[in-house]
């Protein structure tokens with residue numbers, strides 16, 4: 171077992187005696203997370219899925235919560251010699267079940283989404299986690315090369331609640347929570363999200379804009395349509 175003073179990330183990366191789960195983040199991402207944790211105080215952190223990232227976060231977080239399924243990859247993590255177990259709490263089971271039931275009592279400094287990647291699971295995890303991030307907190311999304319995650323990534327790049335920081339080694343994106351108010355998780359509000367407005371076909375966008383800015387045009391249009399249909403000659407029998 172290591173201790174806080176003796177844990178050496180380069181030794182951990184080089185050791186390779188840790189069974190790598192399928193799809194582990196790159197060594198560069200591990201270093202990047204470690205640097206963030208060394209330069210900023212990470213009090214409460216969360217990750218979905220587990221693996222080498224759990225080891226790193228166990229050394230830089232004061233209270234790291236892991237939501238993961240029990241399978242061969244995380245059984246190794248649970249037993250990993252490299253881990254700082256006193257800082258890690260496990261919520262075992264599919265995140266599709268555990269996240270909605272979890273009672274978040276504190277705001278989060280760091281969230282890593284790297285659990286199930288099939289549609290719509292990364293977005294489902296985002297839904298249950300985004301309201302709890304504190305201003306300045308980190309949101310990290312792994313595997314943005316997968317279409318489902320790429321979709322979330324594109325959304326986040328245009329989302330006022332987050333500012334894009336960087337992508338490390340092509341696959342792992344880092345965002346920071348801005349001061350924008352939390353998007354109401356129980357409302358609708360699609361029209362407030364720049365992602366929707368920016369990607370709307372221009373015809374619909376113009377029609378929508380005119381309707382919102384000049385609502386009286388709806389009445390005028392309806393009147394014109396009615397007049398035109400009443401003045402149209404009756405169809406031949």
Ligand SMILES: C[S@@+](CC[C@H](N)C(=O)[O-])C[C@H]1O[C@@H](n2cnc3c(N)ncnc32)[C@H](O)[C@@H]1O
Nearest residue numbers: 193194195219220221222223239264265285286
């Ligand atoms: C890509 S690995 C995580 C790798 C880890 N972040 C790392 O870099 O070492 C994906 C993890 O998600 C877990 N997982 C897959 N489906 C899950 C689900 N439905 N709920 C919870 N965890 C899940 C797997 O057990 C695995 O630990």
